[in-house]
Amino acid sequence: MDPAAGWALAILGLLLGAGLAYQLAGQSLDARRFPPPGRLIDIGGRRLHAHVLGEGRPAVVLESGIAASSINWTLVHAASAAFTRTMAYDRAGYAWSDPARSPRTSAACADDLHALLQRLGLDLPCVLVGHSFGGLVVRSFVRRHPEAVAGLVFVDTIFPEDWRPVPPERRRMLRGGVLFSRIGVLLARLGVVRACLALLTCGRTAVPRAVAGSFGRTATTVLARILGEVLKMPAERRPAIQAHWSRPRSFGSMASHLAALPASAEDLADADPFGDIPVVVVVARGLRDDVRRQHDELARRSSRGRVIEAAVGGHWVHLDEPGLVVSAIREVVDAARRRWPHPTHDTENAECAEKSTAAHAERAEGLTAEHAENADEIDRRARGGSS
Secondary structure, X not given: OOHHHHHHHXXXXXXXXXXXXXXXXXXXXXXXXXXXXXXXXXXXXXXXEEEEEOOOOOOEEEEOOOOOOHHHHHHHHHHHHXXXXXXXXXXXXXXOOOOOOOOOOHHHHHHHHHHHHHHHOOOOOEEEEEEOHHHHHHHHHHHHOHHHEEEEEEEOOOOHHHHOOOOHHHHHHHHHHHHHHHHHHHHHHOOHHHHHHHXXXXXXXXXXXXXXXXXXXXXXXXXXXXXXXXXXXXHHHHHHHHHHOOOHHHHHHHHHHHHOHHHHHHHOOOXXXXXEEEEEEEEOOOOOHHHHHHHHHHHOOEEEEEEEEOOOOOOOHHHHOHHHHHHHHHHHHHHHHHHOOOHHHHHHHHHHHHHHHHHHHHHHHHHHHHHHOOHHHHHHHHOOOOO
């Protein structure tokens, strides 16, 4: 072997070894710094993380977007728990939940959720709240377990019709997302993702953008979207999100969810109407007319459905306008209580509602104002204004 090649291999080996050691040490530290805030529940050979707050019926279940975790609901979770029991949880492979081997279709996720609710002993029926891809999980849950559903809130959901059949442009985007996610698994194992995220938290975007850009425009777009979402979160939550996305399994789970998206859409090809359960569809501001019609049609699947448009919120309405989403949840919970009164809890629910309404309104206003202030920072960093 050429001596120069031998030295190059030796240096490469040292770099790979250092990266692996850096990653393992970081993961060990993260496990101590960020223990799960809720409980790890065994659903049959693997565990899902569930964080339950508050008291009252019906319970509210918060279902996250395709690459998000329970932390994504921070601004809504506590406010909803002020008037009823509320659960945020992590789907398989995200945050504190164990990964799954089966494809992450919306139907598989819905079955996981049902098993989790049964193991927890959470009172049913419940109100389901789904953001983005979480809306597909919610619809699959309704189809498979209609008796367990008291009401629905959709937060800028996606639609199965958009992925059945998959248009060529979206197919290319989906393949790019899956490929980037699988590359992310490798880069995370070698500590590259951890190092890039550490630079991003210091406001140094040049190296992370260069790394993402080397894998094409899809990777850059994904990075910008993740960064934009993280910057909308309370500052004290960002280190935990950074820790979770420094691990290989987060990228593996994202790849599994993305790859199964067409199958999820196909499963909902002939979804049933919602009957007369209360439904509120929260939509982002300024949607195209054809997209808005999809949301209107979704609300009409229930005889008690309606649409609410955000004043300033984009796709992450629950981060841009958490008070709006909490108000929608409150509306559906109140409607469900009138439909399914429970004598044991009627007095408790009424007292909780009376005490929390004013405080919730004030808190919601404060949350919206506080997180609107991050808009300039989000735009600047997503465009690479820092280096």
